[in-house]
Amino acid sequence: MTNDPDAPARPALDAQTRAVRAGRRGDGTSLAPVLWPTSTFVTPTVDDARRMATSVGSDRFYTRYGNPTVGGFEDAIAELEGAEAARAFSSGMGAVSAVVLGLCSSGDHIVAQRQLYAATQLLFQAVCPRFGIDVTFVDGTEPGAFAAAVRPGKTVLVFGETPANPKLDVIDLDALGAIAGPITVVDATFGTPILQQPLRHGVDLVLHSATKGIAGHNDATLGVVAGSRELIDWLWGFAVLQGASASPYDALNAIRGIRTLPIRIRQQSESALVLARALEARPDVEDVRYPGLPSHPQHELAMRQMSSGGGLVTFDVAGGLEGGRRFVEAVRIAQLATSLGGPETLVTHPASTTHVNLLPDELAANGIGPGTIRVSVGLEHVDDLIADFAQALDVAAAGPVPPSVS
Numbered sequence: 029m030t031n032d033p034d035a036p037a038r039p040a041l042d043a044q045t046r047a048v049r050a051g052r053r054g055d056g057t058s059l060a061p062v063l064w065p066t067s068t069f070v071t072p073t074v075d076d077a078r079r080m081a082t083s084v085g086s087d088r089f090y091t092r093y094g095n096p097t098v099g100g101f102e103d104a105i106a107e108l109e110g111a112e113a114a115r116a117f118s119s120g121m122g123a124v125s126a127v128v129l130g131l132c133s134s135g136d137h138i139v140a141q142r143q144l145y146a147a148t149q150l151l152f153q154a155v156c157p158r159f160g161i162d163v164t165f166v167d168g169t170e171p172g173a174f175a176a177a178v179r180p181g182k183t184v185l186v187f188g189e190t191p192a193n194p195k196l197d198v199i200d201l202d203a204l205g206a207i208a209g210p211i212t213v214v215d216a217t218f219g220t221p222i223l224q225q226p227l228r229h230g231v232d233l234v235l236h237s238a239t240k241g242i243a244g245h246n247d248a249t250l251g252v253v254a255g256s257r258e259l260i261d262w263l264w265g266f267a268v269l270q271g272a273s274a275s276p277y278d279a280l281n282a283i284r285g286i287r288t289l290p291i292r293i294r295q296q297s298e299s300a301l302v303l304a305r306a307l308e309a310r311p312d313v314e315d316v317r318y319p320g321l322p323s324h325p326q327h328e329l330a331m332r333q334m335s336s337g338g339g340l341v342t343f344d345v346a347g348g349l350e351g352g353r354r355f356v357e358a359v360r361i362a363q364l365a366t367s368l369g370g371p372e373t374l375v376t377h378p379a380s381t382t383h384v385n386l387l388p389d390e391l392a393a394n395g396i397g398p399g400t401i402r403v404s405v406g407l408e409h410v411d412d413l414i415a416d417f418a419q420a421l422d423v424a425a426a427g428p429v430p431p432s433v434s
């Protein structure tokens with residue numbers, strides 16, 4: 029099943045224009061999006077209540093089913109993705125788990141990319157087998173790998189992520205979208221709907237941790253899935269039972285964030301490219317990964333399907349595990365915190381934090397070295413960031429501070 033690529037729901041205005049006004053459900057008199065904090069809704073008659081309870085996607089019955097503020101957020105994402113519909117969740121993992129457990133049954137088979145957000149990978153490795161769901165991992169950057177692993181009649185889901193955490197591997201959306209039979213899904217969190225629209229490449233479902241760039245201010249925990257009305261309606265039926273429903277407060281923050289999403293992404297991409305070039309010029313930095321750099325292994329593919337390189341940069345600092353630790357503790361403008369896509373530049377050291385439970389060979393299979401650093405470039409001036417990274421790299425290179433003798 030694919031969405032008609034030439035059937036956007038609204039006039040062909042630029043995304044930057046649409047983002048300013050997307051996501052309003054109300055009578056149209058409030059300029060700002062309206063918060064509906066209510067958990068439930070008053071219905072005048074029994075017939076109204078029954079209609080609300082049984083109509084798929086209802087936003088006036090009970091907030092676990094749907095809510096006008098959450099619905100506004102869903103409308104905005106559907107509009108930016110060129111989707112018929114979207115469903116919000118209480119987190120990105122709420123969205124991932126609804127797609128996997130809502131669409132697959134015992135005996136089914138999934139093809140998943142090896143390079144994945146760590147929690148998604150763990151869901152496939154540890155939870156799916158408990159429910160009798162078989163998962164085959166493939167290298168998402170290897171041409172044809174997804175299609176070759178599909179077992180006709182058995183494979184229900186093909187799951188990719190692009191650009192992928194943490195080394196920013198890029199997968200071919202056209203190739204994924206061309207796979208017939210199973211439902212194809214892309215976690216497009218690192219791209220946001222501004223850099224790429226997987227549905228326009230024939231992919232069936234696109235999902236996001238809207239906690240990241242979409243809400244964009246580190247003040248909302250939120251997920252979303254967009255696709256055809258048929259698939260989203262099916263997911264809605266599961267989501268009402270799963271219970272990972274989005275909070276109206278978070279949805280409000282996300283609609284607020286969407287208004288500046290295109291200009292934030294543009295600025296972050298511009299700064300990330302300049303920072304990546306500065307890092308590439310340093311002798312104590314290796315393997316700078318940025319989709320917008322010609323040295324990125326999938327640079328041409330990235331530039332075909334993404335409007336710019338995005339706000340994430342990955343590199344390896346000299347000195348291995350200790351070098352990486354020293355670097356993330358030495359930055360002064362950037363801050364050591366997990367998450368991404370906000371105004372503040374954040375650095376993470378996967379080998380000692382998000383991927384600490386992986387064995388060395390598993391780390392290597394994910395392309396993660398002991399000194400790998402992931403940077404989410406924020407909205408600070410890039411000259412200040414370059415200076416900050418330079419002093420932190422000097423600290424990392426200097427080695428451990430000798431204990432003071434007193």
Ligand SMILES: *Cc1c(COP(=O)(O)O)cnc(C)c1O
Pocket residue numbers: 119120121122145147148189193215217218237238239240249250251
């Ligand atoms: C953060 C993230 C998730 C999980 O989202 P939460 O909102 O933290 O649940 C999934 N995929 C990617 C790529 C992410 O960055």
